[in-house]
Amino acid sequence: MQYIRAISLDLDDTLWALGPAIERAEQAAHAWFARHYPQVVARFSIEDMRAMRRRVVADFPGREHDLPLLRRAAFNRLAREAGYSDDPGEAAFAAFQQVRNQVTPFADVGPALERLARRVPLVALTNGTADLAAIGLRAYFTAVVTAVDIGAAKPDRRAFHGACERLGIEPGYVAHAGDDPHLDVAGARAAGLHAVWVNRAGHPWPDGLEPAAHVVADLGALADLLGA
Ligand SMILES: [Mg+2]
Structure with a gap:
């Protein structure tokens, strides 16, 4: 060639290998919510967070390729559904990314x-x-x-x-x-x-x-x- x-x-x-890094990053995001938005982890498991990530895709037609957007939106939605009125998606995504890059x-x-x-x-x-x-x-x-x-x-x-x-x-x-x-x-x-x-x-x-x-x-x- x-x-x-x-x-x-x-x-x-x-x-x-991506799988283990994503798993650890999901745990890190969950731990971040436990510290800063405890009602989120009282209500949602890591599996619930994954399900939310899959669910928000429907809200963003044509943006299926934009994983950062979808992850931030899912984190925001979790906070809202747990009773918070602000959008912590950006900060939660940063906590996720920091561990996601530890490969x-x-x-x-x-x-x-x-x-x-x-x-x-x-x-x-x-x-x-x-x-x-x-x-x-x-x-x-x-x-x-x-x-x-x-x-x-x-x-x-x-x-x-x-x-x-x-x-x-x-x-x-x-x-x-x-x-x-x-x-x-x-x-x-x-x-x-x-x-x-x-x-x-x-x-x-x-x-x-x-x-x-x-x-x-x-x-x-x-x-x-x-x-x-
Ligand atoms: Mg690949």
Whole structure:
């Protein structure tokens, strides 16, 4: 793949495991409410908070991609329903984010990003709310593009084209690598990028989806594939 001039990288579950971080962040938000808005935790469990987060999506048609907005709105709604008359969503989301960014990148990530960034510019393309600076990986990336920036989430082709535009490189010269067969691989392929499936856990490929042209087990293998 010597013709590749830039690499777009998914973040969550590609550079670190997301599930445990979200779980700890939800606990942190719940603990924040216990300190500052105790009626919220008297009434709502962490599972209730998750359900509220899913429920508020209906109130924001066309904003399904905007996770920070949805999380803040859910926190506000919890406070209102518990009898408070102010909107603590911003502060509660900050408590959530602080723990959400306490992730440990997989062991191969640092050395591989070093190799990849020496060969071509890297752009981070995420539907999530990770803060690469807080995580300590920002220096490897030329640009960071989020669903909020673009106004659309992967697999929407606008997300991929937005990442390419930020680097000024045509999709046909860009490889996108990520863990999700639908969001990352099928999405990137439909947008005209070269898709690479990062399959760390050895998952089976989903039935009925056109197979990925390139599969790697980690980012070290991605650097090998791209001749970095
Ligand atoms: Mg991912």
